[in-house]
Amino acid sequence: MPEPGTTALVILLPTAEPVLATARRVDPGLVRPGLPAHVTALYPFLPDASLTEDVTAAVRSLAAGFAPPEVELTELVTTPGFVALAAPSLQPVADAVCARWPDVLPYGGRFGPRPAAHLTVAMGGSAETLERVARDVRPLLPIAGRAAALQLVALTDRGWEPRLEAPFGG
Numbered sequence: 001m002p003e004p005g006t007t008a009l010v011i012l013l014p015t016a017e018p019v020l021a022t023a024r025r026v027d028p029g030l031v032r033p034g035l036p037a038h039v040t041a042l043y044p045f046l047p048d049a050s051l052t053e054d055v056t057a058a059v060r061s062l063a064a065g066f067a068p069p070e071v072e073l074t075e076l077v078t079t080p081g082f083v084a085l086a087a088p089s090l091q092p093v094a095d096a097v098c099a100r101w102p103d104v105l106p107y108g109g110r111f112g113p114r115p116a117a118h119l120t121v122a123m124g125g126s127a128e129t130l131e132r133v134a135r136d137v138r139p140l141l142p143i144a145g146r147a148a149a150l151q152l153v154a155l156t157d158r159g160w161e162p163r164l165e166a167p168f169g170g
Contacts, residue, residue, distance in 0.1 A: 007051065007154045007163065008043035009059065009097055011090055012036055013071060015145030016119055019085065022136045023122040027129055030122035034159030039071075039087045039119050041097040041150060042106055048154040048163070056152070056164050062100055063150040063166035066093055073143040076134055077118060081125070083133050084118040090147065091117040097150075 016037035023031050046055060075086040094117045098106055106115050122133045152164040 002044065002155050004155050004157055005048040006043075007045040007048050007152060009041040009045050010035070010038040010043075010151050010153055011041055011069075011093060011147045012038050012149065012151055013073075013087075013119060013143075013145060013147060015071075016073060016085070016143050018140055019073075019119070019121050019137050019143065022140065023083070023133045026122075026133050026136065027125055030125050030129070030133065032120070032123070032160075034161075035153065037119060038151075039090045039094070039117050039147075040106075041090075041094045041117075042101065042104060044108065045101070045104060045152070051152070051154075051163065056166075058100060059150060059152055059164060060166040062096060063168050066096070066168045068168040069093065069147045071143075071145050071147055073119060074141055076138060076141065078130065078134050080127070081123060081130070082120070083122040083130050083137070084120050085137075085141075085143070087117040087119055089117075093117075093147075093150070 020031050020037050069089050071089050073085040077084045150166045153160045154163050
């Protein structure tokens with residue numbers, strides 16, 4: 001479980017909110033509280049206390065270098081303890097973020113230097129519960145939309161809070 005002061009760079013995908021709502025209906029504990037539907041570009045990012053104007057300027061600059069990406073979520077990914085939607089069109093953004101901060105290992109290095117871009121639908125729960133989530137989410141696919149911004153979020157005692165929204169394309 002992350003500690004307060006942990007930050008992340010995420011790409012919000014409001015068009016995918018129905019899949020999180022579906023998972024919450026199965027079991028609210030499967031969905032991270034306080035974060036809307038998103039693809040993580042880099043987690044954990046820099047500690048909240050170390051976020052300087054230079055860091056936020058770098059985030060803004062990086063996001064401005066990408067046209068707002070079109071996203072189509074079509075592939076459901078399931079592994080033990082995890083249901084997600086693959087987001088390959090957002091891999092270039094995640095790769096660029098990781099290249100900009102090479103000393104920050106995505107997910108602490110648990111999934112290698114280049115984890116696949118994905119939207120987490122559900123984490124934890126029994127195999128049967130996750131199978132039910134997957135079964136209930138499949139009819140919602142495909143989900144299409146456009147990502148508008150890279151968002152910097154920080155975990156506080158009140159939950160995840162936005163610190164910066166950096167629009168794609170400027």
